[in-house]
Amino acid sequence: MLFLFVPMHAQEAMRVRDVRQKIDSMHYVMNDYRDSIRTEIKVYRDSVRQVRRHYYDAMPHELRIGMGDQGFESIVWCEKGVPGTFPDGYQTYYKQNYRYTQHWFAEYLYNVNYWYSFGFIFDYSGVLWDEVPNSNHHSLASDTRQGAFHNIGLLPEVRFSYFNSEYVSLHSSFGIGLNINTGTELDYKGRKTALAPLVNVTLLGLRVGKGRWYGALELGGMISMMGMNEMYMLGSRLCTASVGVRL
Numbered sequence: 001m002l003f004l005f006v007p008m009h010a011q012e013a014m015r016v017r018d019v020r021q022k023i024d025s026m027h028y029v030m031n032d033y034r035d036s037i038r039t040e041i042k043v044y045r046d047s048v049r050q051v052r053r054h055y056y057d058a059m060p061h062e063l064r065i066g067m068g069d070q071g072f073e074s075i076v077w078c079e080k081g082v083p084g085t086f087p088d089g090y091q092t093y094y095k096q097n098y099r100y101t102q103h104w105f106a107e108y109l110y111n112v113n114y115w116y117s118f119g120f121i122f123d124y125s126g127v128l129w130d131e132v133p134n135s136n137h138h139s140l141a142s143d144t145r146q147g148a149f150h151n152i153g154l155l156p157e158v159r160f161s162y163f164n165s166e167y168v169s170l171h172s173s174f175g176i177g178l179n180i181n182t183g184t185e186l187d188y189k190g191r192k193t194a195l196a197p198l199v200n201v202t203l204l205g206l207r208v209g210k211g212r213w214y215g216a217l218e219l220g221g222m223i224s225m226m227g228m229n230e231m232y233m234l235g236s237r238l239c240t241a242s243v244g245v246r247l
Contacts, residue, residue: 059212059246060111062119066216066242068103070125072235077127093131095147101126103222103237107157107244115161121175121200123153123222125236149183151224151232153198159205167210173202179224181232188229196232198224207244216242 079096102125109119128148155177163170179198186192202220209215222237 061247062107062109062111062117062244063247064107064109064216064242064244066105066107066240068105068125068222068237068240070100070102070127070236071238072233073125073127074098074100077129093133093145095129095131097130099128101128103240105153105240105242107242109157109159114164117159117161119157119159121153121155121157121177123155123200123237124150125233126150147184149181149185152180152182153200153222153224154178154180155198155200157200159202167208169207171202171205171207173200173205173220175200179232181224194226194230194232196224196226196230198222198233200237209244212246214244214246216240216244218242 078098103123104125105121105123107119107121109117111117126148128146131145131147133143155175157173157175159171159173161169161171177198179196180193181196182193184192187194200220200222202218204220205216205218207214207216218240219238220240221235222233223235224233225231
C-alpha cells in the first residue's frame with residue numbers, strides 16, 4: 001500500500017511547487033510594476049516641484065489682456081423691425097445698426113503658491129447703435145443720431161489651479177465687484193449712470209505656454225443686475241481668449 005501512495009504524494013508536491021513558483025512570479029511582476037509606478041510618480045512630483053519653483057516662486061506676478069464675447073448683449077439689444085414700417089406715432093426714433101465692442105479686459109494676479117492666486121480685473125464692454133427718425137416716407141440722414149451704453153467692471157478675483165505641468169495648467173476662478181453702466185439714454189429712474197454688483201465666474205480655464213509667455217482660454221460667465229428692470233449682463237463673456245506674461 002505504501003508503494004501505491006508514494007507517486008501520488010510526489011505528484012502533489014510537484015503541483016504545490018509549481019503553484020508556489022507561479023505565485024512568486026506574480027509577486028515579482030507586481031513588485032516590479034509597483035516600483036515602476038512609484039518611479040513615475042516621483043518623476044511627476046519632481047517635475048511639478050520644478051514647475052512650481054520656476055513659475056510661481058521665481059515669477060509670482062502675472063499680467064493678462066484678452067477679449068470675450070457679447071452673446072447676451074447681441075440677443076437682447078438688436079434690431080426689432082424695419083425703419084418706415086411703424087406708424088408715425090409709434091416711436092420717434094428707430095434703433096438700428098447695432099455694433100458690439102465685445103469684452104476687453106486686463107488682469108493682474110499674484111501667485112501665492114502653485115494652486116492659489118489673487119488679483120484684480122478691469123473689464124470694458126459696450127453697445128452702439130444709430131437712431132434713425134421713424135417715417136413712412138423717408139429717413140433723413142442728417143437727423144440720424146448716435147446712441148450707446150457702456151459697462152465698466154472693476155472686481156477682485158481669486159484663482160485656483162488644480163493641474164500644473166511644464167506646458168499646461170488648468171484653473172477655475174471667481175470674482176465679485178462693481179459694474180458702472182453709463183450711456184446716452186436715461187433708465188427708468190432718470191439716470192444716465194448706474195452702479196450694480198458684478199460677478200465673474202470661470203468654470204474651466206486652460207493656460208498653455210512655457211516660460212514667461214502663455215495663452216489662455218476660459219469658459220464661464222459674467223452677471224450684473226439689480227433686478228428685472230436693471231439687468232446689464234446675464235451670462236455675458238461666456239468665452240474668453242487672452243495672452244499673459246509672468247514677471
